[in-house]
Amino acid sequence: MTEPRKPLIRMRYLLIIIVILLLNFIKLPYYYSQPGIAQELQEVISVEGTNGIEEGAFMLTTVEMARATPLYFAWSYLSAYRHIIPEEQVRGSSESDSDYHDRQMLLMSNSQEMAKIAAYEQAGADVSYEYHGVLVTTIMEGMPAEGNLEIGDLITEVDGEPVHTAEDLIDLLSGYTEDDQVVLTVTRGNENLSIKFGFQAFPEEYEVEDGRVGLGILSPVTDRDVTFSPSVTIDETDIGGPSAGLMYSLEIYNQLVPEDITHGYLVAGTGTINEEGTVGPIGGASQKVVAADKAGAKYFLAPDAEGQNGTNYEEAKAAAEDIGTDMQVIPVKTMEDALTFLETLPENQN
Incomplete structure (x- = not known):
């Protein structure tokens, strides 16, 4: 009499597995994002002739993003730092996933070049x-x-x-x-x-x-073709977009000058940069604060563009207060603002 129950139990398990797979693989017209990583930049940037010794580190911060599925959609409601974004806000209707990826890589490449120029000009090196x-x-x-x-x-x-x-x-x-x-x-x-x-x-x-x-x-x-002296290389990365520009520029500058401007601290941050050293806004500032805090950063540099309501700095500061981190959020409008702040830091004795 109990024998027929076994096939029923197997069928239920099979149905559950099928539902889970469907929830995880059905693509919705949205993107899902969450806090990513904080990566130390000394590992990926090298200026010729520098000894590369830093007591602290500059770190870029990222947001992880993927096409949303029903599972991701539901998962996003469990944290204020997991976001669902309409597809049209991420890419054009005629843009494929491959086109979007290529565009992000191009923007990252351009961001790296801008960062190199800003750093070399600030340090008085040849470009x-x-x-x-x-x-x-x-x-x-x-x-x-x-x-x-x-x-x-x-x-x-x-x-x-x-x-x-x-x-x-x-x-x-x-x-x-x-x-x-x-x-x-x-x-x-x-x-x-x-x-x-x-x-x-x-x-x-x-x-x-x-x-x-x-x-x-x-x-x-x-x-354009830009030549730097001394030469500088940035390793290839799968991180796309222009938002690491500020942190790239600070790491390059630190390798160009004789002193260590980290003063022994872990300094994370975000923001685009142009060749004049102006820092621009980015997306996901609150999520990047979470990533920086998990990596143990002491300071987080955030764009504070003039004339904007709800700047990245304000968003980042609110997130830092919300998660209860001891990490300090610092507003910057230019690369020079960031350097001025770093000059005020005492040497880290820890």
């Missing part, structure tokens, strides 16, 4: 440049660039004016109206193209001021 144009990395859906430009196109001129940097491109495309047109000179593979564009108002979700128009080219990247 030389050879410019090629501006690379297209992201195209806004529904804007004039869609269907006319491709990811990887190299823009070299606007109405015959040479384009050397991303800032040049932004400047040359500003101040137009919807009645205007421009011609971009573009290199695509081995082909040189001249493409005429009209302008269009930005979609409301981008919260651009009224009356401003554009082509829909987001996150353009300067394509």
